Amino acid sequence: xxxxxxxxxxxxxxxxxxxxxxxxxxxxxxxxxxxxxxxxxxxxxxxxxxxxxxxxxxxxxxxxxxxxxxxxxxxxxxxxxxxxxxxxxxxxxxxxxxxxxxxxxxxxxxxxxxxxxxxxxxxxxxxxxxxxxxxxxxxxxxxxxxxxxxxxxxxxxxxxxxxxxxxxxxx
Numbered sequence: 001x002x003x004x005x006x007x008x009x010x011x012x013x014x015x016x017x018x019x020x021x022x023x024x025x026x027x028x029x030x031x032x033x034x035x036x037x038x039x040x041x042x043x044x045x046x047x048x049x050x051x052x053x054x055x056x057x058x059x060x061x062x063x064x065x066x067x068x069x070x071x072x073x074x075x076x077x078x079x080x081x082x083x084x085x086x087x088x089x090x091x092x093x094x095x096x097x098x099x100x101x102x103x104x105x106x107x108x109x110x111x112x113x114x115x116x117x118x119x120x121x122x123x124x125x126x127x128x129x130x131x132x133x134x135x136x137x138x139x140x141x142x143x144x145x146x147x148x149x150x151x152x153x154x155x156x157x158x159x160x161x162x163x164x165x166x167x168x169x170x171x
Contacts, residue, residue: 013079013095020072021104027065028111034058035118042125 038054073083081087081094092101 010095013091014101016075017092017101018104020068020075021101021108023068024065024108025104025111027061027068028108028115031058031061031065031115032111032118034061035115035122039118039122039125042122042129 034054034057038051038058041051041054072088076083076087076091079087079091081090
């Protein structure tokens with residue numbers, strides 16, 4: 001009887017893990033595709049709406065991944081283990097789960113790492129684009145390329161060189 005219960009529990013754990021890993025792999029693959037699309041939009045001169053749409057789709061996918069993570073954490077807590085990788089491994093060992101769970105987990109981990117790296121690269125592209133736009137704005141407002149950027153002194157006061165004339169009025 002105990003073996004039957006243990007076997008059924010292992011089957012349930014195996015089924016749930018397989019479902020979660022399948023969903024996670026699908027979402028991570030989609031996120032990877034969306035990050036590539038976002039990078040292409042950042043590297044090209046595209047309409048801001050196109051870039052905004054790409055960012056919105058990426059955010060939706062990341063939201064789905066976070067919901068899946070919350071679901072997994074709840075499942076782990078209900079199974080009586082901690083809601084982290086250690087708890088997941090404990091549940092797998094305790095349930096004697098056979099199969100290819102470790103290889104599926106490793107595949108998801110590799111996909112997640114690629115997505116993290118791509119997201120960081122996209123962030124660097126966004127920062128570069130923002131610096132370029134700020135430079136163009138500085139030229140348009142008359143500060144030019146040789147303008148001294150505003151900085152703050154120890155007293156947290158603006159220490160940029162004043163430009164133009166200073167007018168003092170006395171009443």
